[in-house]
Amino acid sequence: MSELLRVESLSAGYGEARVIQGLTFALEDGRSLALLGRNGVGKTTLIDTLIGVTTRFGGRILLAGEDIASLPPHARARRGVGWTPQERNIFRSLTVEENLTAVALPGDWTPKRVYGLFPRLEERRTNMGRQLSGGEQQMLAIGRALVLNPRLLLLDEPTEGLAPIIVDELLAALRELARAGLSMIIVEQKPKKILPFTDHAIVLDRGATAHDAPSAELLADPSALDAHLTATKKAPR
Template sequence: MAELLEVERLSAGYGEAQVLFDIDLSLAEGRSLALLGRNGVGKTTLVNSIIGVTRRRGGRIVLAGRDLTTATPEQRAHAGIGWVPQERNIFKSLTVLENLTAVATPGAWTTERVFSMFPRLAERKANLGNQLSGGEQQMLAIGRALMLNPKLLLLDEPTEGLAPIIVEELLRALKRLVRDEGLSAIVIEQHARKILELTDEAIVLERGRIVLAAGSAELLADPSRLERHLGLAAA
């Protein structure tokens, strides 16, 4: 299976502060990766580095054979990286439909397909972004990223702060994306077990370095390996 994403010896941070140290990872086309670790270990910085909004101190980032190391965030989006940040960053003064169509690029993902995955958005397509609940805003953020028709989808804490019923709905949608649709994805998630049940592979970060890399099923079968690094977060 061809490698979609290749990160080689990546070191990066913000300003004078270095957060990541010599990160090596690869993700094959159609595979999904859980990005785990305690708060403040560099998970979001790694995702931010892939989309190009950190200060790179070394290393390379290649997507589908294209070197994106010096590319701008806009160029990386056009190359096929979709991003759902923890802050969601939807256009709150635009309607749901306008949010989706504003960033759309031609491809398999259309507004109708997004509405099929998230029926709540179809019901609220004329509502402004600031009229949606937190869970609906997260669905819109994911839908908007899909409208870019990405090769790789990056999600930063997609279930954070949401009601349990909404969390389950989002997890079902993510399972459909990575299992049924075969979309390559990297997902940051505090609740390890929830995301390991959906993903193919996992890495754990500590102090900006990868300290554990394994198959998701392997870690579910032997949770003690996660507990050494995550403690209660592995439950």
């Protein structure tokens, strides 16, 4: 299997502040990565750096062998980097259908296929974005990213603040995406939600890799998670 993403000695942050410190990892095409860690350890900063909205102090970001670290966000998106932010960023004044068709690019992922993944969206296809629940807005945000037909999908805490029944629906959809071979990096506060269907996991602490292992290994022996996710020490944002 070929390598899709390689991050080498990456240091980045906001303004003068460095949050990510010399981070290195790789992701094979068709694989998914769980990005774990307490609040403030650099998970969102890494996602923001991959899409191109932080200050990069050093290092490389290779997508299918091309260094995209100096490209602006829109150029990275054209090369196949998809993103679902915590804020969702849907068009609230457009219908569900319009949200999907307005941004769709040619490829396997069409609005019809998104409706198959999220039947709730098809039921509400004529509803405005502002009329959707928080969970439905998250489904729409993921659907909007999918119809861009990305090579790599970045999801920043997709289940945060949602009702348990919606969380179960979203996790089922993410499992299906993983089975379909879509490369993903998923940020999540509760690792047991995503470790069962991701291939590998990285635990961040203070902007650096604290633990790197196959997801199945962490599930079988969660002592590393306990060590890095239940500690009370504070880390800078």
